[in-house]
Amino acid sequence: xxxNDIYVAGVASWLPEREPIGQHRYAPGVQDEYAWExxxxxxxxxxVAAMAVRAGRLALDRSGxxxxxxxxxxxxxxxxxxxxxxxxxxxxxxxxxxxxxxxxQALDLNQQSAGAVSALQLAANHLTADPSRRxxxxxxxxxxxxxxxxxxxxxxPRFIFxxxxxxxxxxRGHGFARLVAASSVADTTLEPMYRGDSxxxxxxxxxxxxxxxxxxxxxxLRQKGDVREVASRLGRxxxxxxxxxxxxxxxxxxDVSRFVFPNxxxxxxxxxxKSLGIDVAQTAWELGRTTGHVGAADPFNGLAWMIEQRQLxxxxxxMLVGIGSGFFWxxxxxxxxxxxxxxxxx
Numbered sequence: 001x002x003x004n005d006i007y008v009a010g011v012a013s014w015l016p017e018r019e020p021i022g023q024h025r026y027a028p029g030v031q032d033e034y035a036w037e038x039x040x041x042x043x044x045x046x047x048v049a050a051m052a053v054r055a056g057r058l059a060l061d062r063s064g065x066x067x068x069x070x071x072x073x074x075x076x077x078x079x080x081x082x083x084x085x086x087x088x089x090x091x092x093x094x095x096x097x098x099x100x101x102x103x104x105q106a107l108d109l110n111q112q113s114a115g116a117v118s119a120l121q122l123a124a125n126h127l128t129a130d131p132s133r134r135x136x137x138x139x140x141x142x143x144x145x146x147x148x149x150x151x152x153x154x155x156x157p158r159f160i161f162x163x164x165x166x167x168x169x170x171x172r173g174h175g176f177a178r179l180v181a182a183s184s185v186a187d188t189t190l191e192p193m194y195r196g197d198s199x200x201x202x203x204x205x206x207x208x209x210x211x212x213x214x215x216x217x218x219x220x221l222r223q224k225g226d227v228r229e230v231a232s233r234l235g236r237x238x239x240x241x242x243x244x245x246x247x248x249x250x251x252x253x254x255d256v257s258r259f260v261f262p263n264x265x266x267x268x269x270x271x272x273x274k275s276l277g278i279d280v281a282q283t284a285w286e287l288g289r290t291t292g293h294v295g296a297a298d299p300f301n302g303l304a305w306m307i308e309q310r311q312l313x314x315x316x317x318x319m320l321v322g323i324g325s326g327f328f329w330x331x332x333x334x335x336x337x338x339x340x341x342x343x344x345x346x
Contacts (some may be wrong), residue, residue, distance in 0.1 A: 008334050009064065012246065036289055037290050041162050047143070049082055056092060060167075069134040071126070073093050075140065076115030105126075119140075126138075138167065142164070164295075164297055180249050181248050184345075222225060257282070260321065266280075303318060320334070
């Protein structure tokens with residue numbers, strides 16, 4: 001869908017300290033292939049909700065938007081948010097928008113790593129549906145920890161998990177980047193890949209031991225048999241969503257300066273960018289290799305980092321791509337109309 005007067009007014013990330021991979025985390029050849037440097041690891045006293053609040057407050061401050069003007073808050077995540085039978089978005093609404101704002105929707109959204117970009121599209125559609133709506137925001141945060149998830153092994157070393165948060169504020173009529181268009185593609189024939197032969201349970205078993213996603217995938221592939229078909233479907237989704245968006249916007253790949261994808265290991269990223277005819281240097285790999293895969297936050301983190309590092313210029317277009325198990329691909333294209341003077345947050 002194309003948009004006319006919807007802008008990114010603010011974007012921010014909050015990332016904890018980085019823990020180096022070390023020399024013997026994986027076999028030497030494997031470490032060279034995926035080229036991770038570190039992962040962001042939150043302290044024991046750092047809650048996922050507190051990280052989301054930090055990113056949300058900074059994004060709002062950068063945007064200049066009055067929290068009372070926000071009419072929708074969407075919180076995307078991939079992993080446990082700190083409490084059972086609890087809505088993180090309600091907490092974030094109270095902390096970021098205030099109890100006086102009684103009109104803004106607060107909704108949790110779990111579409112795994114595609115969640116933040118999908119939420120951006122939903123927020124833009126929310127604003128487009130009613131011209132009286134002035135602003136909406138998206139937050140996302142994750143904190144990965146044992147015993148439920150082993151950041152180094154549950155999916156590693158193809159991608160490792162980093163902790164952190166990000167937030168983005170959309171506003172009508174003003175911002176540093178115009179939202180050009182957004183698009184989504186689904187292929188739920190691949191849904192069993194992250195389920196395998198696991199049976200549904202009455203409660204989460206994550207506290208009993210780390211989730212083994214390798215075993216789930218292996219089970220799925222054994223049942224599926226045709227690995228080439230699976231690989232083809234996985235490789236087709238992001239290409240389809242990117243080109244669908246560009247066709248909608250009347251643009252080509254050459255019209256896009258930078259791309260931000262979920263943070264994969266280098267060899268996986270190389271395969272992904274080759275399928276689109278672009279180069280790793282156009283991505284946020286320089287950041288991603290130091291953070292690991294920060295759930296749904298990677299696209300927002302990359303955009304904030306490019307602004308903070310003065311890597312963008314007026315007129316540059318940036319493609320944000322989310323890829324979530326299920327399988328879903330979401331993409332949004334923004335065009336810089338000014339470059340704000342934002343400093344990195346330590």
